[in-house]
Amino acid sequence: MNTSLTPPPADGQPSATAPAPxxxxxxxxxxxxxxxxxxxxxxxxxxxxxxxxxxPEIDRKLMRAALGIHTGSQRYLRAMEKATVRYNLDGSAGAEVTDVHRKHAKDTLQERFRKEAERKKAERDAAAAEEANRRRQEKLEQLTAKFSRNK
Incomplete structure (x- = not known):
């Protein structure tokens, strides 16, 4: 894995020895x-x-994508939900976290949990319907065997 923050070579092609970051x-x-x-x-x-x-050598698009992954993570949103202070790169305290930002983190987490609960319920419902269909088919096969004229 390439951990370099340097951009790819000038020809635009990643080097053969290191995958694109x-x-x-x-x-x-x-x-x-x-x-x-x-x-x-x-x-x-x-x-x-x-x-x-x-x-300064960091790729801006890559940096923004990395920041999006980080700030969208459940761990980060949980930290934001309760935070009072923001931090700089070196870990020093910065500006205050506003109520609006704390509420946004809380709402985002609640929405994710709601969607996950809906997805799990849909999976359970689908599994239950599949099991009911399997039982119904089994019962039909038993009845067919029982009342079949080819005995």
Whole structure:
């Protein structure tokens, strides 16, 4: 896995020895380098600018994708739900977390849990319907065998 933050070679093709970097691999590297990512702390508004200042070679699209994965994670949203302070890259305290942002995190988590519960219920309902159909078919086969004229 390539953990380099450097962009691909000038010809646009990734090198033959290293696969193209992914957002997840970049996120892992950010978690190793920065306390705010490692400890899943609420990130300061504008953390992308801090990242670019600290590592100007970082690919912006990749960085935004990694930030999206991180800030959309259940662990991060749970931290945001209860947080009062945001943190900079180095782990130092930054601005306050607003009630609006805490509510957004809570609402996002509730919506995910609701969708997951609906998905599981649909799976259970489908399994129950499949079992009922199997039993019905079995019963029909038993009746057919019982009343068949070919005895």
């Amino acid at each position: 992914s957002a997840r691999s970049l996120l892992k590297q950010l978690q190793q380098q920065f306390p705010a990512f490692r400890d899943c702390l609420p990130l300061a508004i504008g953390i992308d600018k801090q990242l670019l200042a600290a590592q």
